[in-house]
Amino acid sequence: MCNRYRIEVEFDELWQAARPQRDMTNRANPTTEVFPDKFGPVIRNSADGERELVNLTWGMPSPPMVTNGRPDYGVTNIRNLDSPHWRGWTGVENRCIVPWTAFCEYEDTRPKKTARWFAIDNKQSLAFFAGIWTPWKGSRGSIKNPRVGEHELFAFLTCEANSLVKPIHPKAMPVILTEPFEIELWLTADWKDAKALQRPFPADEMTLLPVEQLPEDRQATLF
Numbered sequence: 001m002c003n004r005y006r007i008e009v010e011f012d013e014l015w016q017a018a019r020p021q022r023d024m025t026n027r028a029n030p031t032t033e034v035f036p037d038k039f040g041p042v043i044r045n046s047a048d049g050e051r052e053l054v055n056l057t058w059g060m061p062s063p064p065m066v067t068n069g070r071p072d073y074g075v076t077n078i079r080n081l082d083s084p085h086w087r088g089w090t091g092v093e094n095r096c097i098v099p100w101t102a103f104c105e106y107e108d109t110r111p112k113k114t115a116r117w118f119a120i121d122n123k124q125s126l127a128f129f130a131g132i133w134t135p136w137k138g139s140r141g142s143i144k145n146p147r148v149g150e151h152e153l154f155a156f157l158t159c160e161a162n163s164l165v166k167p168i169h170p171k172a173m174p175v176i177l178t179e180p181f182e183i184e185l186w187l188t189a190d191w192k193d194a195k196a197l198q199r200p201f202p203a204d205e206m207t208l209l210p211v212e213q214l215p216e217d218r219q220a221t222l223f
Contacts, residue, residue: 001077002158002174004115005103006033007041009126014099015053017126018043018183022052030099034058036076037141042154044096044133045187056096060089060155061136071139071146077158078132079172081195089132090191097183098129098156102209105169116168117209120178124209129156130175130186130197157198164203176201 007014008031015023020043034040039055046052059074063085081090088094101124106113120127133154139146158172165173175198177183186194 001169001172002103002105002156003036003076004033005100005129007031007099007126008101008124009099013126014041018051018053018097018099018128020051020053022046022050024052024054037073040098040154042096042098042131042133043128043187044154045093047093051187054152056133056152056154057140058154059140060086060132060134060153061138070143071141073141074153074155076155077172077174078155079158081157081198086132089134090195092188094132094134095187095194096131096133096154097177097186098131098154099126100129101126103174105165105173107168114211117212118165118173119207119209120176120205121207122209128177128183130177131156159198160200162200162203162206164206164208168208173200175199176206178205 011027011029014030025041030041037057037059040058041053042056043051043053059076060078062072062075078086102117102119104115104117107116131154133152135150136153137150139148140151141147157175159175161169161171161173177186182197186197
């Protein structure tokens with residue numbers, strides 16, 4: 001499950017690639033590492049039909065039986081869109097694309113797991129995840145520090161892992177979009193056509209980046 005990714009591009013590059021019509025981020029450069037229940041940049045279909053760039057919270061609403069009255073931490077990755085819980089958010093009005101330049105999965109190494117980063121290429125070029133979003137009212141976060149109120153949430157789709165991702169994370173990988181026609185299809189097409197994009201990205205068009213070496217002072221904080 002991908003619960004960590006980063007986006008490192010200039011605002012103008014993202015604007016040109018995603019082609020939104022409205023910016024709600026005040027032209028902020030979207031250079032950040034994103035974690036569950038934190039803000040991440042998203043390009044969505046808004047209620048008035050304009051495509052807009054906005055910062056939303058990562059994690060769609062969990063099924064009620066999961067939270068059982070507790071604050072919701074959210075669902076970051078979605079696979080089964082035939083589930084009644086997700087089916088209502090597959091329309092064009094709830095679709096979005098999530099920009100990224102690298103995403104992380106954890107290799108099952110000892111004595112601790114190793115963070116491995118996947119990218120489109122060694123330059124970590126800009127790409128997008130196929131996502132969905134929704135407004136939601138309720139309690140987010142932890143029992144100790146709940147955030148009660150109105151929230152705007154997103155998550156992205158997953159699919160079967162390709163041969164590059166599978167040795168690190170066998171269960172799934174994010175649904176990746178790189179071509180303009182794929183972005184347009186995801187944001188505008190009927191669900192019967194758009195759902196065809198929920199497929200593994202070609203392994204030979206991705207790369208597994210070398211293991212990142214942390215500075216010694218940061219390594220010490222992880223033990």
